[in-house]
Amino acid sequence: LLACALPLSLASAPAVAAPPAVALTSVIPAPVAVNPHGPGFRLTGRTVIEAPRSARPVADRLAEAVREATGYRLAVVGHAPRHAAAIRLAPGRTGGEGYELSVGRDGVSIRSGGNAGLFNGVQTLRQLLPLRAPYAIAGGEIVDKPRFAYRGVHLDLARHFHTPDEVKRYIDEISQFKVNYLHLHLSDDQGWRIQIDSWPRLTTVGGAAGTGVDGVGGGYLTKAQYRDLVRYAASRHVTIVPEIDMPGHVNAAQVAYPELTCDGVAPPPRTDTAVGYSSLCIGKEITYRFVEDVIRELAAMTPGPLIHIGGDEAHATPQADYIAFQERVLPLVKKYGKTAYGWNEITQAPASHTAIAQYWDTSTTNPTVAAAVAAGTKVIMSPANRTYLDMKYDPSTRLGLSWAGYIEVRTAYDWDPGTHVTGVPESAVLGIEAPLWSETLRSIEDIEFMAFPRLAAVAELGWSPTRDWESFRTRLGAYGPRWTARGVDFYPSPQIPWT
Numbered sequence: 001l002l003a004c005a006l007p008l009s010l011a012s013a014p015a016v017a018a019p020p021a022v023a024l025t026s027v028i029p030a031p032v033a034v035n036p037h038g039p040g041f042r043l044t045g046r047t048v049i050e051a052p053r054s055a056r057p058v059a060d061r062l063a064e065a066v067r068e069a070t071g072y073r074l075a076v077v078g079h080a081p082r083h084a085a086a087i088r089l090a091p092g093r094t095g096g097e098g099y100e101l102s103v104g105r106d107g108v109s110i111r112s113g114g115n116a117g118l119f120n121g122v123q124t125l126r127q128l129l130p131l132r133a134p135y136a137i138a139g140g141e142i143v144d145k146p147r148f149a150y151r152g153v154h155l156d157l158a159r160h161f162h163t164p165d166e167v168k169r170y171i172d173e174i175s176q177f178k179v180n181y182l183h184l185h186l187s188d189d190q191g192w193r194i195q196i197d198s199w200p201r202l203t204t205v206g207g208a209a210g211t212g213v214d215g216v217g218g219g220y221l222t223k224a225q226y227r228d229l230v231r232y233a234a235s236r237h238v239t240i241v242p243e244i245d246m247p248g249h250v251n252a253a254q255v256a257y258p259e260l261t262c263d264g265v266a267p268p269p270r271t272d273t274a275v276g277y278s279s280l281c282i283g284k285e286i287t288y289r290f291v292e293d294v295i296r297e298l299a300a301m302t303p304g305p306l307i308h309i310g311g312d313e314a315h316a317t318p319q320a321d322y323i324a325f326q327e328r329v330l331p332l333v334k335k336y337g338k339t340a341y342g343w344n345e346i347t348q349a350p351a352s353h354t355a356i357a358q359y360w361d362t363s364t365t366n367p368t369v370a371a372a373v374a375a376g377t378k379v380i381m382s383p384a385n386r387t388y389l390d391m392k393y394d395p396s397t398r399l400g401l402s403w404a405g406y407i408e409v410r411t412a413y414d415w416d417p418g419t420h421v422t423g424v425p426e427s428a429v430l431g432i433e434a435p436l437w438s439e440t441l442r443s444i445e446d447i448e449f450m451a452f453p454r455l456a457a458v459a460e461l462g463w464s465p466t467r468d469w470e471s472f473r474t475r476l477g478a479y480g481p482r483w484t485a486r487g488v489d490f491y492p493s494p495q496i497p498w499t
């Protein structure tokens, strides 16, 4: 059948349709509505990018992406001649992060009420660009908007430090799947990774060489580096969410400042991977001076709306103390103009009812979380047995852990964040986040191998209104060569028909 249909379509099609275009329906995450029709458009070095002044940053990013993908240096102009071949970024009716993309004979138009939507349309267009010339883009329209406002990833800089350049490379990759938040885990028992001026030993001691797991690596972000990362992420429409983990996971801070322990004696530095043994001293006032100083400085260098205060695995903190601590600390975040975000254990404290809980439990029932949700707590879904990118794919995976199980691509994909937990309805779910803990990860290659391809699955759950494994695995298989072309070291899952 194919053999006889092929010469026919070649003979009748206009020249621009001859090279195999990428189907409009192949985009990840799947758009809300796709209507393929018409001959499409061929992008060349003479195509121009037209954008109003307000959209210039998005147009410049598009030009950069096209240059990396094709070598063409497209001109960015305010007004292209009427029938010129152009990619036009324009105001549109779709507000927020939504956009409309249309591919016709004269070019491509991307319309949105704002730059976030235009940027998302640009990410879609990048996936429609063939990997090599001729750059035929399939004809038709896409109308698209996200299911959830929060589509995040998390990266642990504490267990092993990752440099600003590595974090930027990760941002480049995640933003192509329309991920819009990056949660940075900046402190833990092993190390402290963000400069705090009022407590300088946090980084001179806690961020010293040898503070990574097994004594490997170390380091920290200066405030200037952090601000630069915030700016870089913002240019990719990614908002940084900083986390300082407390009252547990604080050994590094206590090594630097022994007055943060109850007996005032410095504990030994720890670079093993045990959890749940350290705690701030709940009854000491200096604890709250420390916490407030840290939150104040973090808030001042973070334009985004969220500060994550950790709160997980505080096994060395008695429950009453834990609740008393959260009742003081969660409101401190609000005092500095931010919304508090914490691991789901914070739902034990009533102050969490105006905060956001990150659901990392592997169970689909958690009465404490459900009760908090009934009282107002919002939830971001990160069930460890579905979204933890540090879990091994299968028993043979060289990197990662397995305490929450093995997570193959289908396991990461086949669940619904809006109905996953009893008593946590979709209306309480702000979105989804894929954590990447780095006990076993040192390099950017390690990060990429664990994140990809699973992150694409989590991103689709956060964005797309429907879920279809057969469609997803086909689209993912076709995406593989794009990672290869960019040198991204992804796991070639046997569940996926890689092409």
Ligand code: TNX
Residues within 6 Å of the ligand: 275, 312, 313, 343, 360, 384, 388, 390, 401, 437, 438, 439
């Ligand atoms: C549990 S998940 C932790 C982290 C570990 C992770 C490893 C959570 C909130 N805490 O301390 O790094 O498991 O998978």
